[in-house]
Structure formats: structure tokens, C-alpha cells
Amino acid sequence: MARAPQAATSSIAVPLGKPIFAQAFRYTAMYGPKPFPEALLIYLDNGSYKILSPGEEHYGSYVSATALGAGAPPRHVSFLSWPSDDWGRNVASHTLTFTADTGAYIQTLVLPGDPVPHAQAGYALPIDDPARIDMTASWEQVRVTYDELFERLLAGERGV
Structure with missing residues (x-):
């Protein structure tokens, strides 16, 4: 019995930009199959991003309805x-809408x-000096580096 030929896979190289904004996330409502309460999201200057959490590390593209940068946090991002x-x-497609004064997002x-x-929902805090983020760091490394921010988010969730 003859086998059907398999489709060849191909790939392209996608240049990553430089970090222009980053946020530490604390989820208070999560998607069941991915119950990771913390994440680090890095926005790059060419519309690409990287996200790390205890169970994820991937890249993608984003479009922000507002300019991003120091003093210019996102408001609505796809x-x-x-x-x-x-x-x-x-x-996967995610759309986030942020509240300007609290850092809350849906x-x-x-x-x-x-x-x-x-x-999903939660709170986010900006990372100071995103240009200094080590793009090769693992989740474990960035969790240690930004421990103070993640702990602030956790304390806020607990109402401390």
C-alpha cells in the first residue's frame, strides 16, 4: 500500500527587536490548562514580544493601540x-485591556x-529599564531578577 507523501515543513527567520517595555504579571483569574499565576511580558520595538512564566516561553507579534515606552504603559494590546x-x-490570540491607574487588566x-x-484577569507592573533585560534568561532567572515586583503584585492581590 502506497503512502501519501508528507508535506514538507519550512521555516523563516524572524528578526527580534529590542526591548522597549516590559511588565511583570500576576493573574487572579487564569485559563485552566495553563494555571501560571506569574509571567514576564517583554515588548520589542518591531512588534514582536516574548513571554515567560513557570510553564511557558514563546514569542509572537503584538499591536498596541497606544505608543509604548517609559511613562507610556499599554492600554489595549492584541x-x-x-x-x-x-x-x-x-x-493563540490574546487581547489585553489595561486600566491606567491600577495596572489591572482583562x-x-x-x-x-x-x-x-x-x-483571564490580573494586575501588571512595569519593569524599569527594559533595555537591560536579558533576552536569553530563563523564567527562573527573571523571577529572581524581578522578585520585588512579583512580590508587590502578590501583596496587592492579598490586600497587604
């Missing part, structure tokens, strides 16, 4: 992850073929 093991070699997750969006 993200599309690039295919990665984090999403079963597929993509996040809508849309997955391919899933007609029901998933709601």
Missing part, C-alpha cells in the same frame, strides 16, 4: 503567538477552532 510547543505547535484568549473565548 497579541498573536507564533506556533510553539506552548500551544501545541499552533497559535485578557481574552481565543484558540483556533474554539468558538468560546476564555477570560
Whole structure:
């Protein structure tokens, strides 16, 4: 019995930009299959991003409705992850809307073929001097580096 030929896979090189803004996240409402309460999101100057958490590390593209930079936190941002093991070699779409004065955000997750969006929420704090972020660092390393911010987010969640 003859086998059907397999489609060849191909790849492209995507240049990453330089960090222009970054946030430490604390989720208070999470998507069940990915229950990671903390994350670090790094926005790059060419519309790409990197996110790290205890169970994820991937890249994607974003479009922000406002300019990003020091003193200019995001307000409404749409993200599309690039295919990665984090999403079963597929993509995921996230839209985040931030509250200017509290750092609170709501996040809508849309997955391919899933007609029901998933709601997430939490709080975020900006990272000082994002240009100094080590883009090769692991989650464990960035968690230690930005421990003070993650602890502030946790204390805020507890009302301390």
C-alpha cells in the first residue's frame, strides 16, 4: 500500500527587536490548562514580544493601540503567538485591556477552532529599564531578577 507523501515543513527567520517595555504579571483569574499565576511580558520595538512564566516561553507579534515606552504603559494590546510547543505547535490570540491607574487588566484568549473565548484577569507592573533585560534568561532567572515586583503584585492581590 502506497503512502501519501508528507508535506514538507519550512521555516523563516524572524528578526527580534529590542526591548522597549516590559511588565511583570500576576493573574487572579487564569485559563485552566495553563494555571501560571506569574509571567514576564517583554515588548520589542518591531512588534514582536516574548513571554515567560513557570510553564511557558514563546514569542509572537503584538499591536498596541497606544505608543509604548517609559511613562507610556499599554492600554489595549492584541497579541498573536507564533506556533510553539506552548500551544501545541499552533497559535493563540490574546487581547489585553489595561486600566491606567491600577495596572489591572482583562485578557481574552481565543484558540483556533474554539468558538468560546476564555477570560483571564490580573494586575501588571512595569519593569524599569527594559533595555537591560536579558533576552536569553530563563523564567527562573527573571523571577529572581524581578522578585520585588512579583512580590508587590502578590501583596496587592492579598490586600497587604
